[in-house]
Amino acid sequence: MTSDSDQQNLRPPPHVLIFPMPVQGHLNPMLKLAHLLCLAEFHVTFIISDSNHRRLLQHTTASAAFSRYPGFQFRSLPDGLPDNHPRRGHGAMELMSSVANVTVPLFKKMMIQENFLASAARRSITCFVADGxxxxxxxxxxxxxxxxxxxxPATASYFWAIYRFPQLLQAQEIPFGGDMNISIFVKDFVGKSMDGLIESIPGMEGFLRRRDLPGFYRVDDINDPTLKGVVAAVRQINRAQAVILNSCEDLEGQIVAEMQNYVPRVFSIGPIHEQVKYRLTEKEAESSIITASLWAEDRSCIDWLDAQPPKSVIYVSFGSLTLLTREQVLEFLHGLLESSQRFLWVMRPDSVTGSNAEDPVPAELMERIKGKGLLVEWAPQEKVLNHPAVGGFMTHSGWNSTLESIAAGVPMICWPYLGDQQTNSRFVSEVWKIGLDIKDTCDRKIIEKAIRDEMEVRKDEFMERSTNLAKLVKRTISKGGSSYNNWDDLIQYIKSLVI
Structure with a gap:
């Protein structure tokens, strides 16, 4: 005769379905979430685009790492775009539309045909963890x-700023403001009021300017389809049973508290990459942390960093989606060179647009770079940020990059591009005070001054604050910390859903 506990042990564990948007900034933290669930001995099905699956297999060890967990499986589906589609910059918006029109119908069909992924060894899905x-x-x-x-995958603050869209619109605190002659209103608005403070977002009064609102608000038309889609998705969040945030209460506690008025359960478990590291150490697991790089990492940059003095290098990377004009590349390069600081710049091969995009750096500048800087196409970012030679990070302020820099104790110079990055950069400069925000400008003199301020003039001030904040977020994912406890609560919540 078997006891109730024996029968419980014979039953399949919870089965979690995960579906990210197929861009690196969303794929990366959701793969790490899958890793955490595998460490909790759950079954996990991870929906991935055919294109991203091929690139993961080509450029990472994710497949081999997940092979340690028999309960994990990838299920790949087309994203509906041709192989040569850029899928970055404004092409990311086309990707979102194609996912809705092509991937989602195929996903629904698969779920029904396969009885919601049930099998002899795997229960039907317990819950669906969906990208916001x-x-x-x-x-x-x-x-x-x-x-x-x-x-x-983005900040709680970004979510909250989008969720408050109706109140912002009513208060005319976003550029179009509902005016009938929208294009004229925007020009006038930008000229006069972009630095005015926002009053309609509880928890961010006193420091968030109109300039710092999410990038999706920067449109000429109130009926812009991307803005409408993003707002509609965010406003549906109260239909979820729970929300997972890749953030922590020490960074965004007041905003999380505001969210809890609208969502029954909010689990702040970040920084998720640090949570994975800690749980692997705690379990003495052999598996390494799983990354989601969609480009080949040039690890020769680590050898170059090894030869540089401590805290002497500014690391430059604008992420996986940002596009630069050749003129902007030249402004950044001149600013870097005139600052007299060593630098490591990740310049994706597809990141420069316009004429001369394939050869953005003139030969005479390449000569000046030698010995002082290094250009690579992609880098192992976490390893770079944690290298003792790195003393600053010039970033697009994507949330993954921001969290990695915070955890590594590296001050930032923020040049945001889209989405949540406009808001993140303001938090870096005005709330956490661990860097500078140079949004909405690309001038070599401003860039040079920001680099000198961070790496020389205010170096000690920024390093002290960054080091203290790094210690704080490390504590939050350690045993007894809020993110550590929230993860354990999330596991128990998912277990409670098993019928």
Whole structure:
């Protein structure tokens, strides 16, 4: 005779379905979430685009790392775009549309045909962890009786600024303001009021300017389809049973508290890359942390860093989606060179647009760079940020990069590009005070001054604050910390969903 506990042990564990938007900034933290769930001995099905799956297999060890966990499986689906589509910059918006029109119908068909992924060894899905931009998820889950957990890869502050869209619109605190002659209103607005403070977002009064609102607000038309889609997806969050944030209460506690008025359960478990490291150490697991690089990493830059003095190098990377003009590349290069600081710049081969995009750096500048700087196409970013030679990070302020820099104790110079980056950069400069925000300008003199301020003039001030904040976020994912406890609570919550 078997006891109840024996029967419980014979039952399959919870089965979590994860579906990220197929861009690196969303794929990366959701792969790490999958890793954490595998460490909790859950079954995990991870939806990935065919294109990203091929690139993961080519450029990472993710497949080999996940092979340690028999309960994990990738399921790949087309994203509906041709192989040569850029899928970055403004092409990312086309990707979002194609996912909705092509990937989602194929996903729904697969789920029904395969009985919601049930098998002899695997129960039907226990819950659906959906990227916060997947607006189909609430209807899909309600129609099929599946608990929905929304994963927000960006900051709680960004979510909150989008969620408050109706109040911002009513208060005319965003550039178009509902005026009938929108294009004229925007020009006038930008000229006069972009530095005015926002008053309609509780928790961010006193420091958030109109200039710092999410990039999706920067449109000429109130009916812009991308803005409408993003707002609609965010406003549906109260239909989820729970929300997972890749953030922590020490960084955004007041905003998380505001969110909890609208969402029944909010689990702040970040920084998720540090949570994975800690849990691997705690379990004495052999597996290494899983990364989601979609480009080949040039590890020769680590050898170059090894030869540089401590805290002497500024690391420059504008992420996986940012596009630069050749003119902007030249402004940044001149600013870097005139600052007399050593630098390591990640310049993606597809990151420069316009004429001369394939050869953006003139030969005479390449000569000046030798010995002082290094250009690479992609780098192992976490390893770079934690290298003792790195003393600053010039960044697009993507949330993954920002969290990695915070955890590494590296001050930032922020040049945001889109989405949550406009808001993140303001938090870096005005709330956490661990860097400078130079948004909406690309001038070599301003760039040079920011670099000198961070690496020389105010170096000690920024390093002290960055070091203290790094210690704080490390504590939050350690045993007894808020993110550590929130992760354990999330695991128990998912277990409670098993019927």
């Amino acid at each position: 931009l997947l607006s189909f998820a609430p209807d899909f889950c309600e129609e099929n009786g599946i608990p929905l957990i929304c994963f927000r």
